[in-house]
Amino acid sequence: MKDEALLKEPFPVVFRRWMTSAGGITILLTIVVAIIAAIDAGPFIIVNTVVTGGMWALLSLGLSLVFGVMNIPNFAHGEFFLIGSLTAYFTFNPLRLYLKENPSPFLSAIAPLLGIFLAFFVGALLGVILEKLIFSPLRKRSRDQWVMNSFLLTVGISVVIINSVQLTWGANFKGIPNYWNVDPLDFLGVNLSVDRLAAFLLAVVTLIVFWYFMRRTQTGRAVRAVAQDETGALMVGINLNYILSLTMALSAGLAAMAGASLLFIFPAYPTAGLKPLYVAWYVVILVGLGNVSAAVVGGFIVALLQTLTSFYVGTGWEDVIPTAVIIIMLIFKPSGLFGSEVKGIQER
Amino acid sequence: MENNAQAALSDGATGNGRFTALLNATGISPTGLTMIIILLVLPFIPPFNQEHILRWLVSAALLGAQAIAFDFTTGYINVVNFGFAAFLGVGAYTSGLLAVNLGLSPWVGIFVGAIPAALIGFLTGLLTLRLRGIFAAVMAWFVGLALLGLTRNLVDLTRGPMGLSTPTLLNTSSNRPYFYIILAMMLITYIVLRKIIGSRYGLAFRAIGQNMDAARASGINPTYYRVFNFTVQCLFAGWLGGFYAHYFGILTPQLMLTARTVEVLAIAYIGGRGSLWGGAAVAFPFIFLIEALRSNLTELPGLHLVIYGLLLVLVMIFYPGGFAAFYKRAVAWVKGLRDR
Numbered sequence: 001m002k003d004e005a006l007l008k009e010p011f012p013v014v015f016r017r018w019m020t021s022a023g024g025i026t027i028l029l030t031i032v033v034a035i036i037a038a039i040d041a042g043p044f045i046i047v048n049t050v051v052t053g054g055m056w057a058l059l060s061l062g063l064s065l066v067f068g069v070m071n072i073p074n075f076a077h078g079e080f081f082l083i084g085s086l087t088a089y090f091t092f093n094p095l096r097l098y099l100k101e102n103p104s105p106f107l108s109a110i111a112p113l114l115g116i117f118l119a120f121f122v123g124a125l126l127g128v129i130l131e132k133l134i135f136s137p138l139r140k141r142s143r144d145q146w147v148m149n150s151f152l153l154t155v156g157i158s159v160v161i162i163n164s165v166q167l168t169w170g171a172n173f174k175g176i177p178n179y180w181n182v183d184p185l186d187f188l189g190v191n192l193s194v195d196r197l198a199a200f201l202l203a204v205v206t207l208i209v210f211w212y213f214m215r216r217t218q219t220g221r222a223v224r225a226v227a228q229d230e231t232g233a234l235m236v237g238i239n240l241n242y243i244l245s246l247t248m249a250l251s252a253g254l255a256a257m258a259g260a261s262l263l264f265i266f267p268a269y270p271t272a273g274l275k276p277l278y279v280a281w282y283v284v285i286l287v288g289l290g291n292v293s294a295a296v297v298g299g300f301i302v303a304l305l306q307t308l309t310s311f312y313v314g315t316g317w318e319d320v321i322p323t324a325v326i327i328i329m330l331i332f333k334p335s336g337l338f339g340s341e342v343k344g345i346q347e348r
Numbered sequence: 349m350e351n352n353a354q355a356a357l358s359d360g361a362t363g364n365g366r367f368t369a370l371l372n373a374t375g376i377s378p379t380g381l382t383m384i385i386i387l388l389v390l391p392f393i394p395p396f397n398q399e400h401i402l403r404w405l406v407s408a409a410l411l412g413a414q415a416i417a418f419d420f421t422t423g424y425i426n427v428v429n430f431g432f433a434a435f436l437g438v439g440a441y442t443s444g445l446l447a448v449n450l451g452l453s454p455w456v457g458i459f460v461g462a463i464p465a466a467l468i469g470f471l472t473g474l475l476t477l478r479l480r481g482i483f484a485a486v487m488a489w490f491v492g493l494a495l496l497g498l499t500r501n502l503v504d505l506t507r508g509p510m511g512l513s514t515p516t517l518l519n520t521s522s523n524r525p526y527f528y529i530i531l532a533m534m535l536i537t538y539i540v541l542r543k544i545i546g547s548r549y550g551l552a553f554r555a556i557g558q559n560m561d562a563a564r565a566s567g568i569n570p571t572y573y574r575v576f577n578f579t580v581q582c583l584f585a586g587w588l589g590g591f592y593a594h595y596f597g598i599l600t601p602q603l604m605l606t607a608r609t610v611e612v613l614a615i616a617y618i619g620g621r622g623s624l625w626g627g628a629a630v631a632f633p634f635i636f637l638i639e640a641l642r643s644n645l646t647e648l649p650g651l652h653l654v655i656y657g658l659l660l661v662l663v664m665i666f667y668p669g670g671f672a673a674f675y676k677r678a679v680a681w682v683k684g685l686r687d688r
Contacts, residue, residue, distance in 0.1 A: 137665050153665070281489075
């Protein structure tokens with residue numbers, strides 16, 4: 001309905017209105033800040049922002065989706081990231097050793113993608129298992145105070161996964177030097193490694209596929225219907241359990257994929273998921289709880305904020321500055337920069 | 349409510365109305381009193397009089413006290429303070445830094461340290477508690493992370509990860525006096541919070557926790573009561589942090605990690621939300637179990653956290669009342685047996 005209303009008005013009017021909304025101003029401001037910083041410090045700022053931003057977007061998207069559809073504030077989201085990077089490590093590392101013995105250009109080009117896609121499926125599988133094993137029983141028992149209870153459940157899950165990983169594989173770092181062992185490209189005078197470029201392209205492709213799935217397919221529409229009104233969705237014959245499992249699988253899969261694609265920057269170790277987790281939460285609170293499309297933009301905004309903080313203020317301050325930004329945010333616009341699609345931000 | 353039932357149960361046994369009235373006033377049931385007396389003599393009974401076991405007792409009482417304070421918010425207004433450990437850390441660092449830099453006596457510092465913790469809690473609450481509960485949880489977590497980042501980065505002040513050595517409360521190497529101090533602090537925490545719960549405020553908390561709309565319709569201002577509750581919790585967290593600083597004698601930013609909050613949270617939930625005493629009751633057997641595991645299975649670090657996490661999940665799904673509900677049921681069952 002919203003889309004139809006937009007179509008009726010001439011594009012410049014819509015565009016001007018959007019540019020003067022909080023969201024439009026933020027995006028404009030972000031781009032301006034990015035350009036100023038790039039002129040001041042060098043174009044690597046933009047490169048770094050865009051590469052990590054794409055992956056933060058995938059992560060926040062999943063977090064936002066699960067909150068919007070299932071009403072679960074997922075604290076174990078970072079653990080999907082961890083599982084993804086572990087899967088990629090254990091797939092890619094043997095392959096890499098094998099390739100050292102018998103070089104094959106085709107296989108070495110395809111091996112990283114193998115690891116990344118496998119990570120997606122392992123993550124999705126974990127998501128389904130968690131939904132069937134944990135959230136579904138809780139949903140059957142009681143829906144009282146669901147948000148808080150499911151939040152605490154995910155806390156428990158996160159603790160169990162982190163420490164099981166530590167028990168099984170120890171606390172050492174499991175990383176790889178790079179996915180594609182080729183010379184870095186020269187881009188705007190910055191050395192851009194192929195891994196980073198691939199991570200960004202992968203994020204873009206995934207986002208497009210995801211957008212297509214949500215907007216243009218029957219199943220995607222069903223997911224959005226459940227997000228809007230669960231009872232209504234049940235009434236028109238949507239298989240609720242299937243949609244809930246699918247949502248969890250998608251969210252977990254995207255997070256795992258992000259973890260796998262960034263393995264060359266973030267090695268896998270038990271608490272590797274913590275940082276991505278709170279980045280995803282920063283993004284989601286910043287743009288508005290449950291607002292899926294805004295989460296994508298938010299991913300890039302937060303990535304810029306982090307890059308700027310670590311360059312101008314120093315590493316180690318990346319947690320302090322975004323928290324300050326969020327505090328300001330909550331004072332003036334608690335529903336988030338782009339507004340929240342979840343009903344009842346204010347406690348009624 | 350269960351206190352009344354137990355008080356009535358024990359009336360015949362003690363036969364002393366005034367004593368029962370005193371117990372009712374403090375909110376401690378006769379069973380609870382028995383447990384406290386056992387705890388009081390425990391440090392003299394072998395094997396509990398060994399120093400390392402006394403250390404376990406101190407940590408258990410500290411954890412129990414934290415769980416009581418934690419349950420005051422989670423169990424009643426249904427808001428999770430996910431930065432609890434950081435608020436405790438604020439109290440610990442304030443007290444420790446005052447003692448190190450200004451030579452303030454730790455005995456005073458413990459109480460002074462509670463003030464900034466309560467203040468930060470008040471501001472966090474003011475900011476988020478008008479919104480849905482999840483905002484408060486996530487925001488408290490962010491504030492906790494920011495505080496952790498600050499203590500790590502302000503190396504000139506806090507000495508960062510190198511650790512700040514703080515003077516201890518007492519000039520003794522024995523853990524026994526510390527145990528009595530923390531036990532007293534735990535009891536004070538319990539009695540004060542129980543008093544608040546028993547008052548008009550407690551009624552408002554429960555109303556808000558159960559049904560916000562109904563509470564508002566009855567003329568309760570949810571934001572006011574929630575902020576009040578949250579601030580009181582942070583005050584106690586800071587106070588207990590002061591003890592932490594002057595018992596261990598060393599402060600590292602590690603103490604503010606989210607994992608610490610999760611530990612308290614798990615104990616509070618396993619003990620039973622909305623009971624206050626449940627967390628303190630399970631803290632003792634738990635710490636003993638976990639310390640025994642840790643000392644026997646040194647090659648498996650983090651096993652205790654897996655147990656915490658699994659129990660938290662299981663309790664949340666299958667037995668939401670926790671130990672307190674189990675106890676209540678057991679008492680009712682025993683009573684049923686006797687009446688038959």
